[in-house]
Amino acid sequence: MESIEINKTTDEFYLNLLPNIDISPIFIMGDHRSGTTLLYKLLVATQCFNFVKAYHIIKYKEILSNYLNKTENKVIKELDQLLRSLNINNRIIDNVEATPDLPEEYGFILKNRGYEFYLNSENLFLFIELCKKIQFISNLDRPLLVKNPWCFPHFIYVKKVFPKSKFIFIHRHPLHVINSKLKATRSILAAKNPYVALLSQMYTQIFEKPVQRFFYQALYSSYFNLGLRRVIQQSVQSTTYFLQNVDLLPNTDYVSVKYEDICHHPKATIFSILQFLGLQSKADLAYETLIEPRSVNLLPEVQRKYKHICQELKPYLSYHGYDTEGGV
Template sequence: MSRDQTELRTPHPRLSHPLMGADIGTLLQQFATHRPLPMHVLPFVAMTLASALVRTPFSLCERAWTAARTRHQEMPSPVFIVGHWRSGTTHLYNLLSRDPRFAFVSPLATGLPWDFCLLGRVLRPLLERALPEHRFIDQVKVASDAPQEDEIALASMQTLSFYHGLYFPQRLEWWFDRGVFFDGASVREIRCWRRQIRYFYRKHALMQPGRQLLIKNPVYTARVKELVRLWPDARFIHIHRNPYVVFQSTRHFYRKLLHELALQPYDESHLDELILSRYPRMMQRLIDDVAELPASHAVEIGFDTLEQAPLETLRGIYAALGLGSFTQVQPHVEAYLAELGEYRKNQYLFPPTDNQRVSERWRSFIEHWGYATSPTQARLDPEVGGVVR
């Protein structure tokens, strides 16, 4: 079905949209590239531009303030959590962030990546009241101190991010390939991404001194080699999950985020092919990149193993990557696990046609991680609670 034959969904941007924290240059470039936008979106466009203009002097002050305080700063190489979307990266991130030795990205830094050190301190009470109770895509609580991934923040600082495809979904596939694989990106754009990620991380090191930065971002599944260029001593934790669950959950992820973030009319008819085609490329890129790392720089775990034996799994991660003793961290992790209580994950149906496509298109990775290649025989994790039907 072509785009013009498909019923388009109408965007309804909110003031909580991530682009409200973007700089004027990123906004002008993106709005100019994707014009014309629907008439009812134009007031939102005007508000984002006005917000960026008002913040520009504060952003410049923060840049100078940061430069003066980090000129001779030595920042430990980060620990990166990678894995395809909906593979358990957030759960692992929440567990590891209980370690007080780690620094991580806060909701405030996500919403105000240019200004969270200075202006953000003043606006913090107001911004915290505006936080949603749960994430858009599931029932994971959003607290003022909850760790966040850095991709939304970086999308507000430059243009190489797949989130721009969610903001402007009429070119979702194009933005995905640029934002994840750097396809078609110029040397200048890649240098800009490197400059902004360094700047964003330096500010976190400044605000949380003496701590090692812990970052979770599914995009980095396909960008291990690039990150090693920036931080040669970086560590990587890859978490994988039953691919039949990943497909259904990722489809849900895109539908939810497009509903919340799109600034253009969009349809969902291309989502399945986007997921089916990009998953193998991301996974193969990860396998190839990790193969070049020292054994002590990367570790791989399964989501089901983490859920069934969280403490033992985390202890193994600490030992494999040389992160120090897990013993002193264990009480913090146990307290967090107790807080989860009766949390219920999203439930999905598993139509035979979907199962067959996943089995055919992702077979080599299903076999690589030891999952059943026949969906009728694949016992899934507790999210599904049974056999794929």
Template sequence: MAQHPTSRRKPTQHGLVAWQGMSFRTMLRFFRLRPPTHPLRACRVLNTVASSAVTSVLKRAEWMRFGRRVREVQLAGPPLFVLGHWRSGTTLLHNLLACDRRFTYPNLYHVFCPHHFLLTESLVTRLTARFLPEHRPMDNMPCGWSTPQEDETALCMMTLLSPYLMMAFFQRHEVYDRYFEMRDVTAEERARWKAALLLFLKKLTVREPKPVILKSPTHTFRIPLLLEMFPDARFLYIYRNPHRVFHSTMHLRRTVFDVNGFAPVDETDMEEEVFRVYEHMFHVYERDRRLIPPGRLHEVRFEDLERDPVAVLREAYEAVGLPDFTVAEPHIRAEVARMTGYRKNRYDDDPETMRRIYRRWRFAFERFGYPSGLPHVRRAARAAVDHTPDRPHRRAESGRKTTHARSAPEPAEAAAAECSGTRSRVA
């Protein structure tokens, strides 16, 4: 059984629910899909209905005022996409990149109110800022209207063509699965999704005419589609120790489903779903990353970013041809200083869960160069090193200075895993 954090507070968004950003027409389509509901969440349903009516009025008012500017504006430059699985460090990377004032980014208000933020952001954020929680419900990262956020939330509210429907449809994969890659959608759905993303980016550009930095793990599935829309886009892909990703993703799902769902969270098959989606994302990324032109993709190791963020970002800027890093460096250093003392969620690793993770995701451990963490494998690897005098000891993983994926684990480690029957399952 996957572990909960060893220290938990009751997750809350202080009444803020993602679905409040839908228009009235979209809300009707949403409830026709019949999300699971519970009488104790009736207020959340009513709140969503009422908010959608207000949103529709504000959407029309915004278009009357800003519609012409939105139609005519051109993007200030190709977007920069932050890719990677949930809980791999995408938020940290996005937050640091957003310190560069030559770029803009979607914030919490934009993604929760995508239909009218040009009209209402200035007033509403001032009036409601004090009601927001200090931290995000799933971790200890700061929360505020101006903090960088995932554009996928906005796309979900605008189109319902998003895997984030899973927040309300926990067990109904058929409702949202095809929206990961956007390959099995109709031509009309594909065109509507592309129009929504472009509209959202143009509205961000009207607000602040700068190139946009976007971070949504779901975009990792959509490299061909994003290149079709933005041939000159740049991509930063971040990865992390799969053990940490698994536990943190389980906690993320429990928390986000709870604060945004219309019924209590059903954890049946949740662990299997986390395994499945990670496997799907990994193989899609490995297949599609080769489509990105040279000099437009760079891979970042979370542990390196955490240890020396300035050096890692400097290398990333150079690798994908971003503007002079020295301009952004003072702002990034200031943000790093503000983050001092940040406390990550802690999880208790039980051997059985670790074995399941390694068995299912061994391909990721090998691709990214992480040790299995299994006690018997560690002992076998140490024994192999001890009996090979001419072979230098490997440096600790955390001590390596590179932001690219590592080579496969040591032969002794792989052999020990095979002998224990932990052959990976590849989806």
């Protein structure tokens, strides 16, 4: 490696080290609350992948500098201490343990720099920079695994700009996705979630602007079924996009799995994904112990609109073999 001057506080000085870093990301593609975090965590646990973690998002401007100056472990430890000092034990919305090493969504990095959450021509350079940073500081022999639910209804663009990329689609019964979206959104708007605040500047700003927060609360409230109608519309749009475009992908470039299969058959499901990618797990995992069973308690408005939701999403339900009459 060429001689490198160190002791700079940000990454700007080191970006010239990245041009020759090769990237062909593997994308987890799925809607919000469809199980993308669970799938990401399980795949990362196989030790086959490099990945984007909470530390990379919170300290994005200094991850190269910390690595080259050998302060990465120190900064991660300090970040962990910060989480503990703020009494951040989990993400609250799903009880997933919050740590600096938690696999997270690259969309936060895009949005924190003033771009859209999803990949497009304006922020593509930043995503490429992110990928090269992660590969540079990680094991170059491992592929980079990323996830960002905001890109699920834009996967054709992603494939266009990364033609060698592979997709892992995850699907969950949309009734449960809708129910979980409503609960999670209302939770993070009802009270400030300190973990999300560390990841998202936009979220922090919402709590600095009471009128804006009130607007979002109203938008996802139960009044006049506003929140329900909004998330149903989002689900119809994203699932329709999937159905209309998935056949445009070569069969060799994607695999689809169900959240329900991950919960009931985690080892077999993860191994099928690794086989698709031509990889073998480097860790001996007790997969069943990594899955925490959760009961699904439907919100009253979701329960009332049960059959209506299933009718709205019937093509998607049929495609995946879900019950289209309202049974889950």
